[in-house]
Amino acid sequence: MTVVSSLTQIDVVPILVKIQRLENSALSNKYMRIVDLLDSTQSNFNKVLDMDRHFDMVADHVVFSETGSELWQNLRNRYNELADE
Amino acid sequence: MAFQDIFGNTMWKVVDADKKIQTLQEGSATDKYDQILDILRDNRKHYLINGQTQDEWTDRVLFFSFQREIQIDGTYLERKLKLENNDNYITEDSDNIILQNEPVFDISYLTSKTSSWFNSETRCELATKTLVNAINEKGISFYTTQTQTEPDGNLSGPSDSEVSSLSWLPSDYVTLHNTLAGLTYSKYTYYLKLCNIHLRYNDPVKIFTEIDAENTTAIANLTTSQLNDLLTFIRDTYSGSPDDSVYTGNAEAACEMLEFDMAQ
Numbered sequence: 001m002t003v004v005s006s007l008t009q010i011d012v013v014p015i016l017v018k019i020q021r022l023e024n025s026a027l028s029n030k031y032m033r034i035v036d037l038l039d040s041t042q043s044n045f046n047k048v049l050d051m052d053r054h055f056d057m058v059a060d061h062v063v064f065s066e067t068g069s070e071l072w073q074n075l076r077n078r079y080n081e082l083a084d085e
Numbered sequence: 086m087a088f089q090d091i092f093g094n095t096m097w098k099v100v101d102a103d104k105k106i107q108t109l110q111e112g113s114a115t116d117k118y119d120q121i122l123d124i125l126r127d128n129r130k131h132y133l134i135n136g137q138t139q140d141e142w143t144d145r146v147l148f149f150s151f152q153r154e155i156q157i158d159g160t161y162l163e164r165k166l167k168l169e170n171n172d173n174y175i176t177e178d179s180d181n182i183i184l185q186n187e188p189v190f191d192i193s194y195l196t197s198k199t200s201s202w203f204n205s206e207t208r209c210e211l212a213t214k215t216l217v218n219a220i221n222e223k224g225i226s227f228y229t230t231q232t233q234t235e236p237d238g239n240l241s242g243p244s245d246s247e248v249s250s251l252s253w254l255p256s257d258y259v260t261l262h263n264t265l266a267g268l269t270y271s272k273y274t275y276y277l278k279l280c281n282i283h284l285r286y287n288d289p290v291k292i293f294t295e296i297d298a299e300n301t302t303a304i305a306n307l308t309t310s311q312l313n314d315l316l317t318f319i320r321d322t323y324s325g326s327p328d329d330s331v332y333t334g335n336a337e338a339a340c341e342m343l344e345f346d347m348a349q
């Protein structure tokens with residue numbers, strides 16, 4: 001996998017949309033791709049998130065947090081587990 | 086053969102015309118695009134004799150006509166038909182409107198063209214930008230004349246079905262839209278789709294779901310080099326219109342999502 005290092009301005013919403021779309025896809029390496037996306041966008045999560053705006057976009061199997069860096073870590077841990085399975 | 090018809094002499098005319106055009110382009114004269122268009126028209130036969138094709142010459146006229154349109158904000162100056170003595174090029178060319186210096190970047194002119202006319206990058210780019218600008222202006226005028234409001238107090242926009250089918254737009258806009266959307270997939274198709282998505286949806290989740298799907302289409306239809314060119318084009322286009330920060334932000338997000346997909 002190639003980590004894209006230049007995703008500097010992208011907001012959390014399109015990242016979560018992309019994660020949703022990848023998770024719902026039939027790609028065999030979808031969890032690795034999600035981890036890769038998260039690694040490319042870690043700094044974009046360094047903000048306080050809006051419960052109304054972001055909660056519904058996070059899968060049920062991931063613990064939501066309004067602290068962006070915490071949510072990023074929860075997402076990273078969960079999808080890394082799934083990629084390893 | 087008369088002296089002025091010798092190949093080398095007409096070549097000098099082309100060189101001289103191009104130098105004048107370049108100087109005008111770099112200058113700040115308010116009528117510089119009118120002067121450039123006159124130079125191109127006056128020297129048309131010399132350009133054609135010296136290797137430029139009719140299409141290439143037309144594209145240059147279209148390019149500067151578009152710059153002129155932007156500069157004068159859609160208000161066309163009244164101009165007279167220029168004719169050279171003993172030159173019958175007006176009757177030779179089917180696109181008289183270009184030679185007569187009438188507005189070429191209005192919707193009705195572009196709507197009259199079939200898809201085969203849009204056979205160059207210049208025409209696709211300028212026609213797409215013209216259409217997108219016209220739709221945006223139509224959107225602004227829609228709201229300025231609208232009196233009906235939503236429960237939250239905001240002015241009502243076109244209904245979802247009107248926006249989705251483009252039926253809130255004049256029929257010639259829709260015709261041009263369909264012509265451009267039906268051309269071979271290119272960065273201009275992507276730009277048009279991006280504008281449609283922005284027009285159709287307010288909800289960021291819907292916007293980015295649609296953008297993600299469009300990125301898949303772009304990757305399926307374009308080479309890596311074309312995709313990189315698309316990214317540059319989209320970013321250049323939006324950096325020139327920073328007045329709509331939501332639009333510009335969404336376009337940058339679309340580019341970054343596409344970059345991610347390209348790297349996979």
